[in-house]
Amino acid sequence: MVGSVAAGSAAVLGGGPAGASAALLLARAGRDVHLFERQEGPHHKICGEFLSVEAQRDLRAMAFEPLRLGAVAIDRVRIVSGSATVEARLPLTGLGVSRLVMDEALLEAAQAAGAHLRRGEKVLSIDDCAVHTTKGRFEAETLLLATGKHDLRGARRPSAERPGRRADYLGFKMHWRISAGQEAALGNAVELVACDHGYLGLQRVAPRVMNFCALIRRDGFTGSWPALLAELARQDHIARRLDGATELFARPCTVAGLPYGQVQRPADDRAGLFRLGDQAALTAPLTGDGMAIALRSAALAAESLLAGMGPADYTRRLRREVGAQVRKAMLLHRLASLPLTARLAAGLLGFCPPLLGRMAAVTRLQTTP
Ligand SMILES: Cc1cc2nc3c(=O)[nH]c(=O)nc-3n(C[C@H](O)[C@H](O)[C@H](O)COP(=O)(O)OP(=O)(O)OC[C@H]3O[C@@H](n4cnc5c(N)ncnc54)[C@H](O)[C@@H]3O)c2cc1C
Numbered sequence: 079m080v081g082s083v084a085a086g087s088a089a090v091l092g093g094g095p096a097g098a099s100a101a102l103l104l105a106r107a108g109r110d111v112h113l114f115e116r117q118e119g120p121h122h123k124i125c126g127e128f129l130s131v132e133a134q135r136d137l138r139a140m141a142f143e144p145l146r147l148g149a150v151a152i153d154r155v156r157i158v159s160g161s162a163t164v165e166a167r168l169p170l171t172g173l174g175v176s177r178l179v180m181d182e183a184l185l186e187a188a189q190a191a192g193a194h195l196r197r198g199e200k201v202l203s204i205d206d207c208a209v210h211t212t213k214g215r216f217e218a219e220t221l222l223l224a225t226g227k228h229d230l231r232g233a234r235r236p237s238a239e240r241p242g243r244r245a246d247y248l249g250f251k252m253h254w255r256i257s258a259g260q261e262a263a264l265g266n267a268v269e270l271v272a273c274d275h276g277y278l279g280l281q282r283v284a285p286r287v288m289n290f291c292a293l294i295r296r297d298g299f300t301g302s303w304p305a306l307l308a309e310l311a312r313q314d315h316i317a318r319r320l321d322g323a324t325e326l327f328a329r330p331c332t333v334a335g336l337p338y339g340q341v342q343r344p345a346d347d348r349a350g351l352f353r354l355g356d357q358a359a360l361t362a363p364l365t366g367d368g369m370a371i372a373l374r375s376a377a378l379a380a381e382s383l384l385a386g387m388g389p390a391d392y393t394r395r396l397r398r399e400v401g402a403q404v405r406k407a408m409l410l411h412r413l414a415s416l417p418l419t420a421r422l423a424a425g426l427l428g429f430c431p432p433l434l435g436r437m438a439a440v441t442r443l444q445t446t447p
Contacts, residue, residue: 084110088383089209089218090193091201092116094123095133096355096372097224098184099140101193103380111193112218113185114211116200120182123226124251124331126279126291127177128152128268128366131170136373142187147180149173150282154267158315165267172268172366174283176253203231207350222379224354224372227336233351235340246296247276249333249363250303253326254288260319261286269319270364270414273310274298277364277414280319287326288319293363296334303330338362339408341401344390352379352389358396361404362411371400 086109090101093115101113129144137144152172156165189195200212204223209216223233256264261282269280275298283289292310300309311317341359355372375396382392 083207083217083219085219086110087218088112088220088222089114089216090222090224091204091209091230092224092226092228092355092357093185093188093195093197094181094224094226094355094372095184095369096226096357096376097222098181098188099136099142099373100222100224100352100354100376100380101195102140102142102184102188102191103376104383105188105192107380107384109384111188112196112216113188113193114196114199114201114209115185116198116212118198120178122251122253122327122331123177123181124249124291124333125177125289125368126251126268126281126363126366127175127283127289128279128281129173129175129180130367130370131172132367133370133373134173136370136377139377140187142184144173144175144180147175147183148284149175150284151266152268152281154265156267156269157272158269159272161314163315168268174268174281174289176283176287176289201225201230203233204351205232220352220383221350222352222354223357224376226356227333227360235337235342235346235353235357246335247293247338248296248299249291249293249331249336250306251289251291251331253283254290254320254323255326256286256288256319256323258286260288260321260323264288264319268366271313271315272414273313273316278310278316279363279366288323290320291363336360338411339404341397341404342393343397344393350389352383352392354379358393359400359404361400362407364411364414365403365407367403367407371404374399 088104088109088111090097090111090113093113097113101111105111134144152174153168154165155168156163185195202210204221207217229235264282271278276294278292280288280290311320338360342353354375358375359371361368361371378395379392
């Protein structure tokens with residue numbers, strides 16, 4: 079540690095659910111926390127925007143109520159593959175929530191708890207206890223890395239450097255203004271629709287607003303968003319959902335080349351760095367548990383730090399809590415990405431829809447009381 083660094087100070091790098099909630103918890107515990115977020119203001123993020131019951135629980139444990147964000151109750155899951163549709167009640171009610179709204183509210187809560195929010199300040203690199211940003215250099219006793227999908231110079235995820243670990247998927251997200259009829263047809267379900275080169279998730283996130291989030295293998299991408307939409311709309315179900323609907327962003331949010339399935343090992347990392355959220359464990363999007371993992375990692379990191387534990391102990395605890403769930407989610411993700419298995423699964427589940435609810439339960443993050 080550098081002599082001039084304030085004892086107990088922390089720099090949290092990245093203001094998504096992981097970073098904002100870690101900053102909130104540490105600030106509430108009386109720590110001097112600086113939270114760096116590169117975006118100047120509220121912004122959309124690629125996400126299916128399904129807030130699982132585990133994520134809701136962790137938010138409420140911080141006295142943060144997700145229902146006040148205008149979220150929509152999601153209590154059913156509908157799997158669509160070709161002409162087959164299977165529907166079941168979810169074991170527990172999730173929420174459809176706009177990430178722009180939720181992430182902003184979490185940043186405000188962290189700030190209200192006393193964290194110094196440094197907006198529009200992009201972290202360029204880190205070394206030892208120093209953070210180099212677009213606005214200068216900053217030192218803190220502890221660094222918590224929560225930049226999500228984005229690797230940072232001086233702290234790349236070890237597995238991200240190994241070729242072959244990155245599945246070549248492209249992610250797309252768009253909000254659509256839908257008609258009253260489309261809203262009624264979508265109802266309170268999250269729809270998972272298999273397509274030739276991946277799958278997409280559809281659900282409501284606000285009155286008359288549908289989130290559309292697709293994960294498509296690169297070899298199936300025809301080169302442009304309009305071309306992708308045209309191809310997807312060859313499926314009757316997708317065509318019905320999009321017919322006459324209006325795109326609400328100028329262009330979709332996109333992401334590519336993420337190392338899905340990667341869970342950090344204690345030995346992988348440089349000493350002194352707490353990795354949170356997607357930086358620590360990147361689960362398959364299909365199960366809608368990424369935000370739950372982000373929130374859990376933040377709670378565990380704050381608790382470990384305040385108890386005087388180091389990053390290696392924290393990482394071991396996190397692996398124990400999320401490792402199995404990520405493995406199961408990846409298995410489902412691989413199956414759902416293959417059109418034939420997706421079709422077979424939809425057919426089989428058609429005989430016993432309650433199995434679908436059981437499947438949804440099995441892939442959830444297990445909660446330790
Ligand atoms: C296609 C897809 C669908 C998904 N669907 C769901 C779903 O339905 N439900 C669910 O729970 N999860 C879902 N996820 C996962 C979920 O989005 C992530 O797990 C979650 O956002 C992780 O939170 P985080 O705080 O780690 O990172 P992020 O939410 O990505 O936040 C990182 C923050 O760091 C900031 N940042 C990045 N680099 C820098 C820098 N250099 N300096 C300063 N700030 C920086 C970013 O601006 C951002 O605000 C999905 C993911 C994908 C790819």
